[in-house]
Amino acid sequence: MSEQVVSMESKVKSQVSAARPAAPSPEALALQVVMRLQSTLDPEQVLRYFLQEAAPLVGLSSVRLQSDGLDTVLQAGRSRRCRVVQRLRINGELLGELTLSRARPWREEERETLDQLVALLVHPLHNAVRFQQAQAAARHDSLTGLLNRHALDQALAREVSLAHRHQHPLSLMVVDLDRFKQINDRYGHRAGDAALRRLADMLEENCRGGDLVFRYAGDEFVVLMAHTRASGAMRSGERLLQAVAEVTVAMGEEGECFDLRASAGVAALAEGESAEDLFHRADLALLRAKRYGRNRLICD
Numbered sequence: 001m002s003e004q005v006v007s008m009e010s011k012v013k014s015q016v017s018a019a020r021p022a023a024p025s026p027e028a029l030a031l032q033v034v035m036r037l038q039s040t041l042d043p044e045q046v047l048r049y050f051l052q053e054a055a056p057l058v059g060l061s062s063v064r065l066q067s068d069g070l071d072t073v074l075q076a077g078r079s080r081r082c083r084v085v086q087r088l089r090i091n092g093e094l095l096g097e098l099t100l101s102r103a104r105p106w107r108e109e110e111r112e113t114l115d116q117l118v119a120l121l122v123h124p125l126h127n128a129v130r131f132q133q134a135q136a137a138a139r140h141d142s143l144t145g146l147l148n149r150h151a152l153d154q155a156l157a158r159e160v161s162l163a164h165r166h167q168h169p170l171s172l173m174v175v176d177l178d179r180f181k182q183i184n185d186r187y188g189h190r191a192g193d194a195a196l197r198r199l200a201d202m203l204e205e206n207c208r209g210g211d212l213v214f215r216y217a218g219d220e221f222v223v224l225m226a227h228t229r230a231s232g233a234m235r236s237g238e239r240l241l242q243a244v245a246e247v248t249v250a251m252g253e254e255g256e257c258f259d260l261r262a263s264a265g266v267a268a269l270a271e272g273e274s275a276e277d278l279f280h281r282a283d284l285a286l287l288r289a290k291r292y293g294r295n296r297l298i299c300d
């Protein structure tokens with residue numbers, strides 16, 4: 001941080017004094033900017049703070065970040081005509097592309113000040129993007145990319161509470177591959193992993209926009225269906241099991257194939273029921289489906 005602070009040179013000083021007659025020294029100002037940018041680990045908030053600090057110094061109207069590390073493009077402020085695009089790098093790694101805009105064309109000395117300000121932004125923004133990525137990774141299953149059990153616990157508690165408060169229907173389906181252990185034992189774990197990924201894709205393709213799909217554990221998956229009664233959840237489950245039964249996965253050098261099959265249990269939220277009890281009922285329905293011969297769907 002001290003290098004960045006020292007790098008805020010006389011150009012900042014003259015512009016600061018023009019913009020704010022009683023402004024602090026450039027070093028103090030740089031320190032203030034860095035401390036503000038470092039006070040949050042939300043990338044969007046970092047951009048907002050940056051805009052607030054840079055607006056009085058260089059008339060900045062907007063700042064936008066496009067980064068492969070983030071799901072969405074982040075923006076603070078309103079885009080204007082005169083844009084500057086900067087590729088942000090940190091230790092040789094590309095963090096993203098920053099677009100800075102304002103209404104008036106940029107003069108050379110203002111561009112220099114802007115560059116110095118952007119240099120103060122890079123590290124706090126990098127920390128915030130990495131933190132956001134770590135948080136997302138903690139909520140996802142690395143094999144299938146689906147939300148994981150930790151995310152399910154949070155989503156289920158939230159959806160149950162919303163459904164009770166607004167008296168909306170809510171259904172939950174637990175899906176489990178049939179005789180999955182045999183796939184692993186016969187064709188190896190790579191084939192097993194491929195089968196799990198295939199089922200994950202099918203679950204996502206099969207569900208509606210508002211449904212949430214999770215990998216709960218091993219070969220067990222959960223679909224949380226807000227605003228859905230048991231009848232709707234059953235229709236969705238039947239479609240899914242039928243689609244799964246049509247899948248043949250080719251494996252091995254001899255092109256051996258195996259058929260996928262799955263079983264599922266469905267339960268709809270009862271009045272006053274807890275998240276744990278709803279899950280338990282759907283899980284018991286799944287156990288019954290297994291006991292009655294697999295490749296079937298049972299509603300509690």
Ligand SMILES: Nc1nc2c(ncn2[C@@H]2O[C@H](COP(=O)(O)OP(=O)(O)OP(=O)(O)O)[C@@H](O)[C@H]2O)c(=O)[nH]1
Nearest residue numbers: 176177178179180181182184189192193218219290
């Ligand atoms: N390839 C692979 N296998 C896994 C993974 N996680 C769990 N498993 C395996 O999943 C299998 C689950 O076996 P079981 O619980 O007996 O279930 P099943 O063979 O599908 O039997 P039923 O559900 O009764 O039809 C075990 O062999 C686990 O080792 C994973 O990430 N990848």
